[in-house]
Amino acid sequence: MKPITIAICDENSRDAGVLEEYVRKLLPDAEITKLTKSHQLLNRMTENPNQFQLIFMEIEFEEENGIWVAQEIRKVNKKVGIIFMTKSEKYYRQAFDVFALQYLLKPLTYEKIEKIFYFLDSNVQRYNDRSMEERSVCFRYRSRFYTIRHSEIQYISSSLHTVNFHMEDGGIIHCRGKLCDFEDQLKGSSFLRCHQSFFVNMNKTMGMKADGFIMRDIVVPVSRTYMKEAQKQYRNYLNEKELFTK
Template identity: 35%
Template sequence: MAVITIAVCDEIRKDAQKLYRQLSTLLLDAEILIYRSRQSLLDGLTEGHKICNVVFMGLDGENGKSLETVRAIRLRGNYIPVIMVAENEKFYKEAFEVFAFNYLTKPVESGELEHVLLPILTTCEREGGKALHFHYRTQVYTLQHNSLAYISSSLHNVTFHLTDGKKLSCRARLGDFAGQLSDSNFMRCHQSFCINLEKVNTLKKNSFVIGQTEIPISRAYLKTARKKYKDYLAEQKVCS
């Protein structure tokens, strides 16, 4: 399931295709829909063809008809975030009068896209389940917490071990993700390991077992890790 669904509407075909490629590279698990005309976008949103988390709207250089499309969306009570993409800043003021989320000028850089999308990704996380985001090379990855079994670290490399057996890595330290993993079921049990309590099969004397993998608990974390796991089990029992 896609973490975020993005609509791209720009009647300049090459610009729409370029934006599609940039977004596909930045957000590998995003669902990206291209609308060939303003009317097709308006019809889709009005009739509920697809629920989108954000719209990238190309602005007309001549008369700003795209602004009227956004205004029509707003008049129907839809306040989906719309990011306006224009050749220049001519319609900057008018864009925010129709409650544009942001305003970008062409050519749009990937860094700009990443910056404006981060708060929207955070909102999608709150509404659709917790997720972890990380940047590696030219891509932004989004991993749902429930798809992660555990995270390991070695020599300034962090590896995310997914429940389906796949692995993703990036240059970082395990501590770099502490903020994103706070208030979750992830727990540090070793200098090099952070586990998802939801995925633990067994607690042994000095280790957790997740699937076929045995993950050590270091002496420094032993007391805290064992208590937190037992508290987690007790909480699950109460909930059930």
């Protein structure tokens, strides 16, 4: 396997040096390129969109905003993993509009970076083979940031201003809010709104009954309001799946 190619883009040379040290401890063979200006990174990605598999990038540059730079990068490469690092929490929502893998608050620690590569299974190479359908739901709850891949979720429910993510492994992750808070993050994905209180991941369904979707351990209800549209979207999903597997 070829060495992982990583870009570190940060005007703060000390922060960049510390991050490089942490990454090299975890991935000694990684090819690391350090850049101090956001336009340097953007120019490199424009000239060769596939040269990096993972990008660590500060958001608050003196010139272009890091969110804008990521938007431009997504125009030429939709798969490269982008990890933001900054001292401010104010760009958190915007970061995941460009499908960031993670949002790290400075100061960085070895433990934070270790968790990142644990999440990536210490194999960033596979991100080159992923489509953008491997998306994530991101939110903050009780001072903690969560990034949950769509493929890990069976369905999502809500009750009493609490949203519940029912996971593939049987666990449940909670946060305060409403289902409508996550509609933008689920738009265009395999998730289908089938009830005022439920989203179902069609990739995890075993079939559809008259009153709901058959999951591994439960039937997720479909309400009258959503029935016609749910049936239509599910038929389209099955047709596309059949074409894809032929």
